[in-house]
Amino acid sequence: MELLARAIAEGRDPDPDALIAAIPYCRYLGVRAAVKDGAVSLIMPFAAHLVGNPMLPALHGGVIGSLLETAAIVQVVWETRAPKMPKPVDITVDYLRTGKPVETYARARIARQGRRVVNVHAELWQEDETKPIAALRGHFLIQS
């Protein structure tokens, strides 16, 4: 991505919010990003098109998985300064609580970084940071 390459060439950290804004699917979900305590955190305000179960209502499992995977990818790009988008190899998503129709937050950390592949853990929460609603473990290939 050009904005990643430019940030790297200029020797500065890529702006995660600009990165998110450049990804059409993240714009579609309404995700925004900020850097907090050396890690990227994502915010996804509630919107009607994110609902998977109108009875409760609850966020769709796919939306939850998407936000987790986005948090993982953005953290990898931000931390490794990868010039291209990391490629997902496999992910496991644990759904811990119902995603309520409120603002959702995400963060990720690299558990292990190899030369080609990174292992990332990501977490989502809503009203209470100590009560995650979903968690992800996954591997991503760094593309040079």
Add this chain to the structure above:
Amino acid sequence: MSDNWFDKLRDLGKQMGQTAYIAGLKGEVLEMVAPGRARMRLPYGPDLVGDPDTGIVHGGVITGILDHTCGMCVTAALRTPMPIATLDLRIDYMKPAVPGQDIFAEAECVKVGHDVAFVRGLAHQGSREEPIALCTGAFMLIRGGYQMPPAAE
């Protein structure tokens, strides 16, 4: 099992195609049949892109339609309709989806227990032999329906 159940499944399939998230992505339910199979189609669209350099769809889109199709196949495997919730989902991304082409998701419920149902699924772009993703998952069966919290006094 009466014809009634097949009618009911058809209606449920229609309902599950109208889920806000899936309808927003323009996903289409192709099939939801007893005993526990489901298929859906997702046309390519600009909102699905996860890598603007290549136009490849975001992995989360694949997760989304696989989660949905897996949920549908569980519903199609049940004798009595009841709410379900994804417990976990593992996805192996075999290869990137070719931009511009439809993505199909298919799932099969391999076991319905008292509390949990197990599923297998895959996503492809026309050939099941060349999947773009494989998945396996578990769903909670919410027998007796949702326990709604009592209204605040």
